[in-house]
Structures are given as C-alpha cells and as structure tokens.
Amino acid sequence: MPITVEVVDETVGKTMAGNFKKVFAYFNDVDKRYSTYKPNSEISQINDGLPRNQWSREMKQVIDLCEQTKQQTAGYFDIKREHKLDPSGLVKGWAIRNAANTLLDMGYSNFYIEAGGDIQAHGLNANQQAWSVGIRNPFKPDEIIKVLKITNGGVATSGTYIRGTHIYNPHDNFKAADAIKSMTVIGPDIYEADRFATAAFAMGPKGIDFIEQQPNLEGYSIGADKVATFTSGFDRFVGEDA
Amino acid sequence: MNYKEPAKKIVIGTTVLGVFALYSLGIRDKVPVLSKPSSIVSASSNSSGTVAGSTATTGQYKDGAYNGSVADAYYGNVQVSVTIKAGGIVDVQFLQYPNTHSTSVDINQQAMPYLKQEAIQAKSANVQIVSGATYTSQAFTESLSNALMQAKV
Numbered sequence: 225m226p227i228t229v230e231v232v233d234e235t236v237g238k239t240m241a242g243n244f245k246k247v248f249a250y251f252n253d254v255d256k257r258y259s260t261y262k263p264n265s266e267i268s269q270i271n272d273g274l275p276r277n278q279w280s281r282e283m284k285q286v287i288d289l290c291e292q293t294k295q296q297t298a299g300y301f302d303i304k305r306e307h308k309l310d311p312s313g314l315v316k317g318w319a320i321r322n323a324a325n326t327l328l329d330m331g332y333s334n335f336y337i338e339a340g341g342d343i344q345a346h347g348l349n350a351n352q353q354a355w356s357v358g359i360r361n362p363f364k365p366d367e368i369i370k371v372l373k374i375t376n377g378g379v380a381t382s383g384t385y386i387r388g389t390h391i392y393n394p395h396d397n398f399k400a401a402d403a404i405k406s407m408t409v410i411g412p413d414i415y416e417a418d419r420f421a422t423a424a425f426a427m428g429p430k431g432i433d434f435i436e437q438q439p440n441l442e443g444y445s446i447g448a449d450k451v452a453t454f455t456s457g458f459d460r461f462v463g464e465d466a
Numbered sequence: 467m468n469y470k471e472p473a474k475k476i477v478i479g480t481t482v483l484g485v486f487a488l489y490s491l492g493i494r495d496k497v498p499v500l501s502k503p504s505s506i507v508s509a510s511s512n513s514s515g516t517v518a519g520s521t522a523t524t525g526q527y528k529d530g531a532y533n534g535s536v537a538d539a540y541y542g543n544v545q546v547s548v549t550i551k552a553g554g555i556v557d558v559q560f561l562q563y564p565n566t567h568s569t570s571v572d573i574n575q576q577a578m579p580y581l582k583q584e585a586i587q588a589k590s591a592n593v594q595i596v597s598g599a600t601y602t603s604q605a606f607t608e609s610l611s612n613a614l615m616q617a618k619v
Contacts, residue, residue: 305538305543336594336595341596342597343595343597345595356592356594357593357595357597359596359598361588368590368596369587369588370586371590371593380597381597406598433581436580450585451583451585452583452585453581453582456581
C-alpha cells in the first residue's frame with residue numbers, strides 16, 4: 225500500500241531524510257507483522273495456530289483493541305472472517321497515528337501522513353492554511369464531491385466503488401443490501417476515525433446515526449441514490465477550494 | 467484462491483437468508499441472482515468451482531458459468547459468477563457482496579431530525595489529499611480474475 229508523508233516545518237533540515245526513513249521503516253515493520261498476505265507474518269502464524277501465550281506484547285494489545293472496538297460498535301467491527309483473524313481494519317489507522325506521534329515527538333508540527341486513503345494531518349500546509357482533504361465520489365472515483373479543511377485530526381473513508389463498464393452487471397436488487405456506498409468519518413485522530421468508519425459502513429444507513437451519537441466524531445455517508453446524509457457538526461470541517 | 471468448504475456452507479446459508487430478506491423487503495422487479503439455489507448448490511459439489519460443463523471453444527474462454535473465488539473485501543466477501551457464451555463474457559453476477567448480513571436494511575430510512583442531507587456534487591479537484599476506499603473494488607477484481615482463469619481454454 226502506498227504511503228505519503230509530507231512535512232512542512234522549516235526547522236527540519238538535515239535530519240529530515242533520516243526521519244522519513246524511520247517512518248517508512250515503521251510501516252514496513254507493521255506490514256511484516258500484520259499482513260495476512262505474508263505467510264510468515266505474526267498474524268499468519270496466529271491464524272496457523274500460534275497460541276496466545278506466544279504472541280508479541282504488541283499483538284496482544286492490538287487484538288485487545290479490536291475486541292474493545294467490537295464491543296463499542298455492537299459487533300459491527302469484527303476482525304474474524306472464516307475462522308481467521310484479520311486486524312487490518314484497525315491496524316492501518318493505529319499505525320498511522322503511531323507514526324504521526326513519532327513525528328510530533330521529533331518536533332514536527334505541520335505534516336500529514338496518508339496510507340490507503342486514511343489520513344492524519346497536523347498543523348498547516350505550505351500556504352499556512354489547513355490541509356485540504358477531498359472525498360471521492362464513489363460513483364466516479366476521479367471526482368471529488370467534498371473538500372474538507374483539516375488541522376490536527378484524522379479522516380477515514382470506508383466504501384465501495386463499483387465500476388460501471390458494460391460487462392459488470394450488478395443487479396438493482398443490491399440496493400437493499402448495498403444502500404450506502406461510502407462513509408467518511410472525521411475524528412480527533414485517524415485511529416478513532418478509521419475503526420468507527422469501518423463499523424459505521426457495515427451498519428448501512430444506520431451508520432450515520434451511530435456516528436452522530438459519538439461526541440467526538442463527524443460523518444458523511446453517501447447513499448446508492450447519490451444523496452449524502454451527514455452529522456450535525458460536519459459542516460465546520462467543510463471548506464470550498466478557492 | 468481455492469474454495470474452502472466452510473466458506474461454501476456460509477455462502478449457501480447467507481444466500482438463503484439474503485433471498486428471504488430481499489423478498490421480505492418487497493423486491494419484485496427482477497428475480498435476484500441469489501434466488502437461483504440450483505446453481506449455487508451445484509457449485510458446492512465441485513471443488514474447482516465450475517458449474518456448467520464446457521462445450522464450444524470459440525474465443526479464449528469455454529462456454530459456461532464459473533464462480534470466482536471468495537475474495538475478502540475486509541467488511542465482507544465478494545464473489546462473482548461469470549457467464550461465457552460463444553467464447554465471450556455475457557454476464558457477471560454477484561454471489562456474495564459485503565454488507566449482506568444487514569438483512570433489516572431500511573431502504574426508506576427517515577433521517578433523524580438533526581442529520582442533514584444533500585445531493586452529492588462535484589467540487590474542485592484541487593485538493594492536497596484524497597480520502598477514499600479501495601478494498602471492495604480490489605476484491606471484485608480478484609474474484610473476477612479467478613473466475614476467468616477457470617474459464618480459460
């Protein structure tokens with residue numbers, strides 16, 4: 225998965241290259257441990273039967289966070305599929321937040337990290353303005369249908385993009401099971417935004433109600449009818465581009 | 467990706483529930499693909515996932531219907547079925563799609579009074595960062611590729 229890191233702080237100077245390397249190396253380590261596509265990753269070993277008393281401390285923490293998230297979302301966030309564990313829906317936001325905290329500890333205050341469409345942004349961009357984050361149109365992925373202004377927060381989007389070429393023929397009936405195409409959540413950090421975006425998307429049309437009930441989250445949910453439903457505090461993050 | 471036995475049983479169970487859910491919601495326009503139990507049941511008895519036998523071999527694909535692998539789209543599975551006629555693809559159907567566990571989806575949802583709604587509109591593409599999901603489209607491609615691989619002459 226491609227990862228983008230942009231740092232604007234001027235004071236960074238010579239140490240920046242080394243610090244960038246540390247951030248990318250961290251993501252590499254996360255991938256090595258949590259990727260279900262790697263047969264030797266710790267998660268793959270766990271799915272092959274590695275008992276819990278042999279798990280790393282970090283893995284135990286992550287799996288516990290997944291269980292906590294499952295309880296907080298009435299089971300809609302669930303990392304178990306077909307008797308295997310796949311915590312990637314939580315690990316992505318968690319890893320980005322960890323990397324952002326590392327950059328903050330290094331003394332940077334104006335940067336963003338983006339991985340797989342999940343974003344954590346801090347401070348201001350090179351134009352001394354809040355970072356501008358676009359939400360994709362799930363019906364036309366090249367189009368932006370919302371511009372957000374983010375400083376010190378996280379943005380995550382869960383969704384589906386069905387390509388409308390002539391050989392792809394999804395039945396209209398799937399509208400019932402597929403009423404929501406995209407759910408974007410803005411939170412105080414990407415860890416919170418990501419895990420709740422995943423759960424809220426799984427809840428379908430009720431997902432946006434769930435986000436409304438969370439005091440520190442705002443959401444924007446796009447329906448199959450191309451109508452968006454959004455939470456009462458969402459507008460304060462919306463900015464139109466000049 | 468090979469078919470796994472437990473997954474097939476879950477497919478059948480889910481699709482049966484899905485059919486009842488769709489009918490209970492009053493969906494009448496088209497018979498959904500999920501309501502063709504014979505094609506799904508026969509798929510389960512064949513470990514390679516093919517349903518129909520092949521006959522003519524014009525073009526790069528053999529005629530027939532092929533079920534792709536069950537691909538993980540994180541919040542659910544995607545599985546497609548491809549129909550080949552005269553060597554070309556004539557139809558692609560979904561056998562599994564994420565979010566099908568939500569059998570009580572209210573398609574006439576009334577927004578709570580403090581939620582707002584708007585039609586989505588294109589905005590300036592001049593943004594620095596883009597938030598978007600990619601999982602399901604990848605899973606779709608994976609399942610479709612698998613089905614077409616089975617269909618290859």
